[in-house]
Amino acid sequence: MKILICVKQVIDSQAPVTIDESGKWVKYGDSSPFRMNRYDEFAIEEALRIKETLNDVSVDAISVGPPRVSSTVRKAMEMGAEKGIHILTEGDFFITPFEVASTIASYVQTNNYALILTGAMSEDDMNSQVGQVIAEILNRPCATLVMHQEIREDKKEVYVEREIEGGKRECLNLQLPAVLTIQSGINIPRYPSLSNVLRARKAQILTIEATAMNIPAKREHLVALSYPEVSSRGTFIEGSQREKAKELVSILHEKSLI
Amino acid sequence: MKKQIAIIAEHHKESVVSATFEAVSFALELSNLTEAKPVIIVLGKSIKEMAENLSKKTGLDVVGIEGGPLEFYNAEQYKFTLKYYLESIDPEYICMTHTAMGLDLAPGLATRLDASCITAVEGIKSQDGKISFLRSMFGGKLRAEIMPKLKKSVITILPGAWKAQELDPMENGHVDIKAAPSSISTSRTITVKEAEEETLNLDDAEVIVAAGRGIGNEENLHLVKDLAKIFNKSAIGASKAVCDLGWLGYKHQIGMTGRTVSPRLYIACGISGSSQHISGMKDSQIVVSINIDPNAAIFNVSHYCIVEDLATFIPVLLEEFRNFVGTT
Structure with a gap:
């Protein structure tokens, strides 16, 4: 059984982001702190756990993007x-x-994968779409926000629990091949072992030019990016730590909260 | 026929979830801009009563599609049924809430219907007769304007971005109940399990002190807990990141897939402020945020903003609270 994990490289969520001259994307530089999308780390961990519990499972990782993305593919291999x-x-x-x-x-159409895993969303674009759309194009069932999965022994079906509002879980059976989008918190992603790091460093990444693939036209158009209006910003309390603390206490008292 | 906006209702245990009425508000705003007519679609096993209530509350036409396999939400069943029905009304927009159901359904449905798909929408922009949608990116640090390129669009609406309105219509909408077409599915939803953990009383708390990843490490949680103890009727909230790290249980999670709260005071400690988190707390009466990053998106929804390192600031704040209490 082959598993494919879809990983994305994102800029670290703590890093400042600025809009570029075109107004349609963000300015990235050589020092931009890129790393793997955290949700995808949970997807990789889940795939590796499946490999460790069932016989005859292999795990591949794929990413779509500019040259910088190869370091995230390598991280998945590590x-x-x-x-x-x-x-x-x-x-x-x-x-x-x-x-x-x-x-x-x-x-995937030219490579047979019984299970495709993605993170539930990307931290940068926050669309939560890729897994569901892959499934639809390939005519496979899909479950999102997966917090638990169990592949049946015959490898023909997977039982899944997905997280819904209020801590409830929707329980469903999907026929394989299927697509799951993995919710953060399903597991604790591992740190790469030294032997895997060494292996990954030597391994070749299969690079395919997107232009060589027949990709349909985009269906949405990003018109512009902007910074959220700051009008709704509240009062910044200034001063030393002590002054800020005093001021906050006095404000909360005025509002009869203490 | 007039162009239509289809609103897919969401329900649990035969009761329509409140976010569906926010989707109705979204559809009414879109309807004013496009002159398309909103219609509500509700799928389920036994939905007559819900359909009638929806028509009474909103005055909109409601189509109910009934069938045994629709007992629980299931993406495959919903896509099959909706494709079958939506072909006849050919709506320009199909909207639903950006909940666990909406985000599961919308992208696949859009692909199946050859439609554009825009998720977690927070605003509508209309310019020169063209409609585009606003949504957050990069944890709320940027806002993107996205325009559909196809004739049909599937939109998910971020909970909390529109308010549910008391519409009080003059007359009820028309209700039409249809039988679902039969289908064979590669996916079957068996049941919905209730939350295992006892629920924390976040709803009754007057003050919620919430911890985000910015508290730095698990050991700093006691600072947040000590801060909460200052207030009567307080509770501890958390961002999803903190729950994922195992620092607090999921019952503390505020925002999407967690709880929606509106206490008198919400103190966000080290929370960056993703739209998913903000949708769960933005109706709090007073929001105080403490974060070391002056550009954190949480400051955009805060009344009082403090740029400080929590580990050193909260102990000072606790001292000042104690001094204050001592002097009154």
């Missing part, structure tokens, strides 16, 4: 993915989830 696939795109700008999903689906 965690334990056997094969790394990088679909190389031109330029470093916004790619719609439909385009990413179409690209991955196109790769």
